[in-house]
Amino acid sequence: MQSLTEHVNEIAWDMSGEMFFLTTGNGTVEVLAYPSLRALDTLTAHTAGCYCIAIDPLGRYFAVGSADSLVSLWDIKEMLCVQTFTKLEWPVRTISFNHTGEYIASASEDLFIDIANVETGRSVHQIPCRAAMNSVEWNPKCNLLAYAGDDKNKYQTDEDYIFKEIFTVPSLNFSEIT
Template sequence: MTKRCVSGSEALIFSRPRRKVEEEELRIKKWRRRRFLSRAYIAENIKVHSVAWNSNGTKLASGSVDQTARIWNIEPHGHSKAKDLELKGHTDSVDQLCWDPKHSDLVATASGDKSVRLWDARSGKCTQQAELSGENINITYKPDGTHVAVGNRDDELTILDVRKFKPLHRRKFNYEVNEIAWNMPGDFFFLTTGLGTVEVLSYPSLKPLDTLTAHTAGCYCIAIDPKGRYFAVGSADSLVSLWDISDMLCLRTFTKLEWPVRTISFNYSGEYIASASEDLFIDIANVQTGRTVHQIPCRAAMNSVEWNPKYNLLAYAGDDKNPKYNTDEGVFRIFGFESL
C-alpha cells in the first residue's frame, strides 16, 4: 500500500479549543521573552559532521572530518567548562555517531574508512570493530540497545549484533537510501530514500510493510518522537513532514526552510522539533501546531542538530568557517542556556 503526504492547506487540520490556543500563545511569548544563549565548543580546526547526546544527557559526542570523535562532558546549566576526550583509530572522516540507548558510556561511530567502531567513553578505548563493505554514512541503535544499523554510500544496509559485533543482516537496495531508524518498540524499520519515499519494513524480518510517498524530492533525514507517537522526515524539497506512527498518515508539514533539509530532531518531551538546512537559521517549531516558536541564527549550513534527552538544550554543528582565514572551523554549539 502506498500513502501520500499532503502539504500546506491540504494537511490534516485539527480544531483546538480556545484555551489550547491561548496556552500556545503564552508558550511562544515565554520563548521570546527568555534570553537563551548558544555556547561554542571548539573540536578541531576542521569541520564537525555529527553531534549526539548520550542517554542521560551528560555527555555529547562529536564526529569530524579529521578522522576523530570527541566526548564532551556537558553540565546542563553550562556553569562549568566542558572537558573533552579524543577517540582515535579511524582512518577517514567520522560521518555519523550514536550512543547506546541503554548504556550512557558506549558510543558507536561510522566512518568513510568502511569500519564501524564501538567505544568506551570513559577510557576512550575502542572495544569492538567491524569492517564493512563501503563508506559508512549513517548509523543508528535499536531502542533496546541490542542491534546497530549502518548504511553506506553504496545503498547497502548492515545490521550488527552489538554483543558479538557481527552482521545479522545485509541488504543492498537498487535506489538511494539515506537516514534510517527504528520505531520505539523496534518492530518497524524506516528507510528514507532518494525517491521521495519512506520505506517501512517489519523487523527483524525486513519484509516490506508500506511505502509512504512523503515528498516531491529525495528524503534525507528522519527522526522519531521520543514518546513514540510520531516520526518526521526532512526532504530536498525544503519541507519537513510529520507522520502518525500508528496510522502512517501525514499530519502536517513544516515550511519555514527554503533549502534541502539536512537534519531534524525532536526534543525530549516531543513538544518541539528542530530542523536545519543551508538556510542561515535553525527552525524550532511546535509539533502539534506547526508554528515556529524560535529561530537560531547560524553562520553556515548545518550538518547535524540534536536535542538533549533530558533538557531543552540543542546541539548543532555545520560548515562554519573561520571569518579571518576562511578555513573550516571545527566547532559545535549548544543552544538553550539561560543568561544569568
C-alpha cells in the same frame, strides 16, 4: 527482504525496535518489520529526495526532511502525514525532536535553525547560524540543542567549535513567530 533500487539517505528505528525506516532519494520512506525485514509500507512522503528522519521520543510520530525544503510529520500508527513544516527554503539536512516531543528543530542551508511546535506546526523560535547546518540534536533530558555546520575554520579548536554550537532553551515558552 527485497533489494532496494533507490538511494538510501538515512535510517531510524521506531521506539519499540519492531519497525525500521529508510528514507530514499526518490521521495519515499520504506517501512520494514524487524527482524524479518519484510516490507510493511512504502510511503510517498515528498516530491523530492528524503534526506533525514527522526522519531518522536514518545513514539507517536516520525518526521521526514526533504530536498523539497519541507518537513513532514507522520502518525506512526496510521502511517499518515498529519503536519507539514514550511519555514525552510533549502533542502532539509537534519531534524530532531526535543525530549518531550513537543518541539522539532530543523535545519538546512538557511542561516537559521527553525524550532516549531509539533502539534500546531507553527515556528516558535529561530536560532541564527553563520553557515549551513549538517546536524541538530536535542539533549534527551532537557531543552538543550547541539548543532554543527559547515563553518569551522583553521583557527578554531575542536573544543571552541563544540561549545560555540550549543544553544540552551530555558523555557520554550516562546511567543509564536508568524
